[in-house]
Amino acid sequence: MVAEHSTPHAFLSPLLTGVGLGATLYAAFLLTGHGLGAFGFFRDLTAALAAWTDPFWTSENAYLSNFLSEGGLLSGWITWEIGGVAIGGLLGSLAARRFRFKIERGAGVASVSRLAYALFGGVLTGLGAALARGCTSGLGLSGGAVLSSGAFVFLLGFFLAGVLAAIGLKGLWK
Amino acid sequence: MTTPSSGFWIVLGLGVLFGFFLEAGGLGSPRKLTAQLSLRDWTVFKAMFVAIVVAAAALYLSDLTDLLDSAKLKAPTPFYGAMFAGGALLGLGMALGGYCPGTSVVGLFSGRLDAVFFILGMSGGVYLFAYFCGDLQWLFLAGKGAERETLVSLTGLPAWLILLALAGLTAAGFRFGSQLEGRGDGVVEAKHLAGDP
Numbered sequence: 001m002v003a004e005h006s007t008p009h010a011f012l013s014p015l016l017t018g019v020g021l022g023a024t025l026y027a028a029f030l031l032t033g034h035g036l037g038a039f040g041f042f043r044d045l046t047a048a049l050a051a052w053t054d055p056f057w058t059s060e061n062a063y064l065s066n067f068l069s070e071g072g073l074l075s076g077w078i079t080w081e082i083g084g085v086a087i088g089g090l091l092g093s094l095a096a097r098r099f100r101f102k103i104e105r106g107a108g109v110a111s112v113s114r115l116a117y118a119l120f121g122g123v124l125t126g127l128g129a130a131l132a133r134g135c136t137s138g139l140g141l142s143g144g145a146v147l148s149s150g151a152f153v154f155l156l157g158f159f160l161a162g163v164l165a166a167i168g169l170k171g172l173w174k
Numbered sequence: 175m176t177t178p179s180s181g182f183w184i185v186l187g188l189g190v191l192f193g194f195f196l197e198a199g200g201l202g203s204p205r206k207l208t209a210q211l212s213l214r215d216w217t218v219f220k221a222m223f224v225a226i227v228v229a230a231a232a233l234y235l236s237d238l239t240d241l242l243d244s245a246k247l248k249a250p251t252p253f254y255g256a257m258f259a260g261g262a263l264l265g266l267g268m269a270l271g272g273y274c275p276g277t278s279v280v281g282l283f284s285g286r287l288d289a290v291f292f293i294l295g296m297s298g299g300v301y302l303f304a305y306f307c308g309d310l311q312w313l314f315l316a317g318k319g320a321e322r323e324t325l326v327s328l329t330g331l332p333a334w335l336i337l338l339a340l341a342g343l344t345a346a347g348f349r350f351g352s353q354l355e356g357r358g359d360g361v362v363e364a365k366h367l368a369g370d371p
Contacts, residue, residue: 084189121271
């Protein structure tokens with residue numbers, strides 16, 4: 001692939017990134033009446049997979065049963081949004097020559113360890129977002145935009161625990 | 175808008191923009207995301223709070239000019255305990271795994287194979303939560319606040335003052351963050367990520 005060997009373009013500044021994200025978020029509220037999200041897709045996907053392997057248990061489960069729909073995943077707006085996120089990330093990284101096939105990790109971390117950390121971090125994230133009823137996008141950003149008090153408590157927990165964990169995990173990302 | 179199929183194309187387009195800006199700012203990179211947590215690179219805080227302030231201010235102005243009925247924009251009912259604990263798990267999850275749900279999609283589609291494992295883990299986490307949801311009910315319902323509580327209804331302060339305070343917090347984050355960025359190795363740039371690893 002051509003992009004593999006070319007110099008990547010610099011990132012957009014945090015200010016312009018924030019303005020772009022904020023304008024997109026505003027447009028979402030204006031055009032759809034709700035904000036943006038991400039976790040909801042993985043939640044619905046998990047519910048669909050669980051229903052596929054064990055329909056009875058899933059339909060009786062007090063949590064997952066809320067996220068099954070007759071129309072399947074494509075009947076949920078968040079599936080379409082995440083499809084868009086994938087397209088935007090792909091086209092953006094290709095156009096800016098930043099697309100790279102790799103396992104991104106700290107210099108002192110072996111690839112296989114990195115994958116194990118990614119898996120475990122994912123488990124904690126799935127648990128946490130289910131508990132909070134949203135993620136950094138769906139609750140943090142979208143809730144923040146409508147000044148939700150819960151969203152700021154969520155963000156406080158996120159940054160506090162993240163910074164404390166980073167102190168304990170020094171070296172993981174160096 | 176309800177859910178007509180034309181609405182799905184609009185949401186898809188919004189998703190494209192969302193993914194584009196996340197990638198453009200470097201937020202698909204776990205090294206850049208975790209550099210925020212070790213306070214070396216303040217991009218996450220800066221971009222996130224600028225986005226919140228821009229969207230919140232635009233929604234406020236749209237309400238004033240009747241472009242939008244803000245009564246329709248419902249804040250979620252807070253469960254402070256659950257949201258704090260859930261947020262903390264996401265912080266821990268990012269420190270270890272390098273992503274949050276949205277950025278893992280961008281990471282994957284800009285070529286990062288580690289994001290596949292993060293996504294598999296997330297699905298496992300959801301399944302675990304569902305499996306133990308009876309036992310976790312107390313935490314899931316912890317700290318319930320008033321219906322659709324916002325900082326405005328909670329404090330009784332006018333929305334413009336809250337917005338001003340958020341803008342002030344954002345500006346302070348820029349100032350303090352940029353100072354810290356200048357002290358250490360500096361921010362994670364695209365060229366740092368091009369090589370291996």
